[in-house]
Amino acid sequence: MTATATQAPSTEPVGPVEQVKGPRQRRTLRSRWLGVWSALVYIWLFAPIVVVVAFSFNDPAGKFNTSWNQFTLDNWLHPFAKADYTAALVVSLKVAAVSCVIATILGGLMALAISRYEFRGKGLVNIVLVLPLTTPEIVMGSSLFTLFFARDLDFGFTTVVIAHILFCLSFVALTIQARVRGFDWSLEDAALDLGSTPWRTFRTVTFPLILPGIGAAFLLSFALSIDDYIITSFVAGDHTTTFPMRIFNANKTEIPPQVNVIATAILVFTGSLMALGTWRSLKRAKL
């Protein structure tokens, strides 16, 4: 069957041909100012980051890597020279890995349930989901401290993980919910209709299609977890120290350049992940 589309005669509106000078000049002027203004905003945003990166190549004169002394690659060649910082980084990564995997699974399931099904109390669940985002961290941290203390829990890795799951959960659920909003649920019907079991349908249709959303949610919660200081410091106890805690606790006595190196490495890593994600979705959009 061939449907030959006959080209309709061009119906493009024929507008006035000659350009009026005035508005055009004004527009270029306006866009020039817009450019300058945007540049200033970007400098404002990125100056601290540039400083962090630059100072990772500094050979500080004293214990504080805060004023420029001399260029060196030493810090980058020995990023893990400071054992206690490295240990704190490992703790942070472990906390993030465990809590984000759990938060992504739980939050993802919540997002699917909320988007897919109608059930009693759905509105309430939605409100409860947003609450942790609007609660000040200091309030959440102190409440968790009270809660764990009252239960007589040992403060440490477990309590930190529980706390991180808690504040990541909302971010994950809301991120995935936003991605799933336009999902065509008739695709699931189509799969079931073709004889696929509900589990196989989830594995081969639903999950691959919402995977980008899940990935984004996981990265976001990972970043939140690595970054958190306030809540963590309430529930970490005396023997568990995460990377942000380590830096904060030490900043009266020293700031070694390895902090900058690790911070830069994290920056580059997450930056390239984001670039990859953007590139892939652009490529898909172009298909």
Add this chain to the structure above:
Amino acid sequence: MTIADAAEPAVSTGRKPVIEIDDVSKVFGDFTAVDHADFTIAEGEFFSMLGPSGCGKTTTLRMIAGFEMPSSGAIRLQGQDVSNVPPHKRDVNTVFQQYALFPHMNVWDNVAYGPRAKKLPKDEVAKRVDELLGVVKLSDFAKRRPSQLSGGQQQRIALARALVNYPKALLLDEPLGALDLKLRQSMQLELKRIQREVGITFIFVTHDQEEALTMSDRIAVMNKGRVEQIGSPREIYDHPATVFVAGFIGQANLWPAVVKANQGTTTTIEVAGRAIEVADDRSGLRPGDHGTFMVRPERMYVEPQLSDPDRWTVDAVVTELVFQGPVVRYELRLPDGSGAVAHVPARRDGLPIPGDTVQASWSDESSVLLPGSPDQAPTVETGPPITAPPVTRD
């Protein structure tokens, strides 16, 4: 053999029933979406469900597919009660309204989804997919993504994907609704060809009466959750059972009528102040009952003088004449003030013009008496039916 005979319902020709809808109702809250539907669909039949939007077509289809459970009644597939069997265990497949192709798979994998889900061996999957892609003439597009195909091509992929499991019946929910007119017409022929080729029962849902008439062996006309009539296109067009069906399928002059007398199958009625006989009356109306008298516009003759004394005739005045190419559309006024519409072949000469007094006539087999009043006719999306204003007498 007449055309009407050729289009006899397939069930009566002794073919085996594939799907039995046994007194099925579906209630959502306190809203009845499907109201005591009861019919049987035979093997190899092209069966349509036709009705205005919201009349319960999709709900009926979803119950057959297993996405909704009937509130009461039973659905049988080849004699087996499947009312509570989940969709993935039913041997019917669906072409969805918006196709629902898997966007992350190419065309080949889309079509292969069904046989793979059924865990068929690899070479059997490949054989079937290649065969079905051939049937829908899209073998060259196997490696494309659905988003790279046109609407008509996506439509055919959805068809191939649903047919590849060789289901007992194929369910199609307004599959041509998203296509433009030209493509829709060629897809109608294509669907008929494919159905003949694979020999599978098609259950086709549409709100387009022309489409249903063109394609179907039998049509179930639905209105507000109820099946108003089931029959061949010819039967439904020539002998509508209700005013709704008469108004929904094609165009109809519908006049209020009062029954005067019954003699066998012939009924004498009063229409527009005249006594008229209706032959082969199936309305079941008794003397004194009110009903609706129907004549299709293209069955009306408009002449200066009646040329055939066997026809029934009324005096009329031409109020409007519209040239429509092959036919001329007349709007007429009858002596009692009611209106009528007639479509007559556009001859070169001798056509009455507005203001002329004419004889509007029809032959015996062209009129139908229906129970109910003319205002039960639907207001159809495809142009309103022609309903004459009520007869006024002073």
